Amino acid sequence: MSDDLAGLVADRVGDRAAGWDVAGELPRDLLAELGALGVLCAQVGVEHGGAGLDSRANGELTAAVGELCGSLRSVMTSQGMAAWAIRRLGTAGQRDHFLRRLTSGELAAVGFSEPGAGSDLAAMATTITDGGSGDVVVRGRKVWVTAAHYADLLLVFGGYRGGATAVVVPADTPGVRVERVPHPSGCRAAGHAGLVLDHVRVPADHVLGGVGLPLPLVVTAALTYGRMSVAWGCVGILRACLAAAVEHTGGREQFGIPLAGHQLVGRLLAELYVGEQIATRACEHASASWDGGAPEVATDAVQAKYVASRAAAAGASHAVQLLASAAACDGHVVARAYRDAKLMEIIEGTTEICQLLLAEHVRGRAGTVRGRP
Amino acid sequence: MTTTSEPVAEQVQAFLTERTRQTWARDTDLFAVGGVSSMFAMELVVHLESTFDIVIAGPDLALDNFRTVDGMTALVLRLREAEQ
Numbered sequence: 001m002s003d004d005l006a007g008l009v010a011d012r013v014g015d016r017a018a019g020w021d022v023a024g025e026l027p028r029d030l031l032a033e034l035g036a037l038g039v040l041c042a043q044v045g046v047e048h049g050g051a052g053l054d055s056r057a058n059g060e061l062t063a064a065v066g067e068l069c070g071s072l073r074s075v076m077t078s079q080g081m082a083a084w085a086i087r088r089l090g091t092a093g094q095r096d097h098f099l100r101r102l103t104s105g106e107l108a109a110v111g112f113s114e115p116g117a118g119s120d121l122a123a124m125a126t127t128i129t130d131g132g133s134g135d136v137v138v139r140g141r142k143v144w145v146t147a148a149h150y151a152d153l154l155l156v157f158g159g160y161r162g163g164a165t166a167v168v169v170p171a172d173t174p175g176v177r178v179e180r181v182p183h184p185s186g187c188r189a190a191g192h193a194g195l196v197l198d199h200v201r202v203p204a205d206h207v208l209g210g211v212g213l214p215l216p217l218v219v220t221a222a223l224t225y226g227r228m229s230v231a232w233g234c235v236g237i238l239r240a241c242l243a244a245a246v247e248h249t250g251g252r253e254q255f256g257i258p259l260a261g262h263q264l265v266g267r268l269l270a271e272l273y274v275g276e277q278i279a280t281r282a283c284e285h286a287s288a289s290w291d292g293g294a295p296e297v298a299t300d301a302v303q304a305k306y307v308a309s310r311a312a313a314a315g316a317s318h319a320v321q322l323l324a325s326a327a328a329c330d331g332h333v334v335a336r337a338y339r340d341a342k343l344m345e346i347i348e349g350t351t352e353i354c355q356l357l358l359a360e361h362v363r364g365r366a367g368t369v370r371g372r373p
Numbered sequence: 374m375t376t377t378s379e380p381v382a383e384q385v386q387a388f389l390t391e392r393t394r395q396t397w398a399r400d401t402d403l404f405a406v407g408g409v410s411s412m413f414a415m416e417l418v419v420h421l422e423s424t425f426d427i428v429i430a431g432p433d434l435a436l437d438n439f440r441t442v443d444g445m446t447a448l449v450l451r452l453r454e455a456e457q
């Protein structure tokens with residue numbers, strides 16, 4: 001199933017990813033088509049029009065998309081994270097309603113980050129307040145919301161009734177302004193945008209769960225999906241880099257032999273290969289935790305994202321070195337990988353925030369650095 | 374199958390003891406004493422789900438349901454009841 005969907009995406013993407021990167025734009029009709037096929041949030045169950053993949057199969061699909069186009073994979077991460085947040089934080093009625101919309105061609109984006117709340121999401125200042133007559137009022141600003149440029153539905157996190165939750169804001173609601181990030185350095189066609197939410201009124205039944213929930217739980221629940229998706233996307237970046245590096249160094253000759261025959265070149269190929277393997281294993285481990293209902297899944301997702309994004313940033317750098325001038329132009333798969341990969345160390349918890357979370361995790365288990373029983 | 378509170382509470386206590394290396398009375402506020410990080414709160418949710426074959430979503434994620442062993446026990450019993 002995951003292979004079928006990956007083949008379908010490869011067919012639709014063809015050789016167009018380079019052009020999308022240079023133009024900074026994905027074809028919206030393609031996104032809507034993939035959305036309606038359930039590809040963009042493939043873990044949504046068949047009962048809601050989704051592909052019903054498990055985390056592992058969706059991970060392989062995400063890696064396959066990430067290998068082709070980091071921008072499309074970013075859109076997929078947003079759509080999947082929105083779907084997961086609705087599934088986790090929403091009521092049964094909200095799941096039935098909104099998940100079906102997300103598998104019918106409507107696109108979604110997820111906003112946590114704010115001008116004053118990047119790594120420190122507890123500083124979020126966006127508010128959702130009961131507005132009377134069955135409405136709520138949303139006020140605040142969000143920054144760097146991936147896919148917001150394309151989105152029909154904006155999943156906006158904010159404070160609500162003494163706690164926090166997310167509210168589904170249709171992008172065409174009066175008071176919503178979507179301001180595109182002009183020239184993102186990576187995932188250039190992913191449609192990153194800031195949101196200005198000026199007294200935006202939406203029906204109260206758009207507030208996920210309908211009650212104030214603990215912010216740390218709300219954020220961790222949503223980000224755990226996002227981290228899995230980014231991590232698998234980084235595996236895709238590494239696979240793209242490995243393939244390009246193997247092909248190039250096997251074909252081009254300098255000093256009378258193929259580049260790959262030079263030992264210093266071989267070392268970089270080896271490191272790239274090991275990076276891909278380690279990232280894949282970390283992702284497989286986290287997906288197994290997800291699919292097996294292991295309590296450690298949130299920590300394993302942090303670990304996978306941490307390992308895979310660092311491996312991707314290092315691996316892409318090696319690939320640029322190996323291809324040299326051949327990859328030194330925008331749009332080239334390795335040039336895209338290099339720019340995209342570094343940003344993967346920033347989103348869904350920076351490398352440093354992941355380190356803090358992992359350190360907290362081991363400290364909480366003083367003296368019991370455990371393997372899985 | 375009906376579930377009574379005693380075995381559920383014991384199971385939750387055993388999990389907490391294993392993970393935090395300390396014992397917890399049924400009415401101690403886990404969050405008040407700073408014993409719980411956001412990662413651990415998520416661990417609790419997933420552990421309860423897979424151990425008791427329930428889904429904890431939406432309003433059931435309210436903090437009060439996870440504050441104490443008694444709170445989690447009541448949540449588990451209520452969701453199991455609703456499943457049947």
Ligand SMILES: Cc1cc2nc3c(=O)[nH]c(=O)nc-3n(C[C@H](O)[C@H](O)[C@H](O)COP(=O)(O)OP(=O)(O)OC[C@H]3O[C@@H](n4cnc5c(N)ncnc54)[C@H](O)[C@@H]3O)c2cc1C
Pocket residue numbers: 078110111112113114117118119120143144145146147186187192343346347348349350351352353356
């Ligand atoms: C490509 C891209 C896509 C994104 N998509 C989305 C999206 O869809 N939705 C969304 O809500 N947001 C999105 N973001 C925003 C992203 O989540 C934030 O950029 C990220 O959380 C970091 O916040 P910041 O940029 O404000 O950096 P800051 O928090 O200001 O951090 C700056 C530096 O300080 C370090 N730092 C901060 N605090 C600590 C600490 N306590 N200890 C040690 N080091 C620390 C950081 O690790 C980092 O190196 C996106 C960002 C990018 C680049």
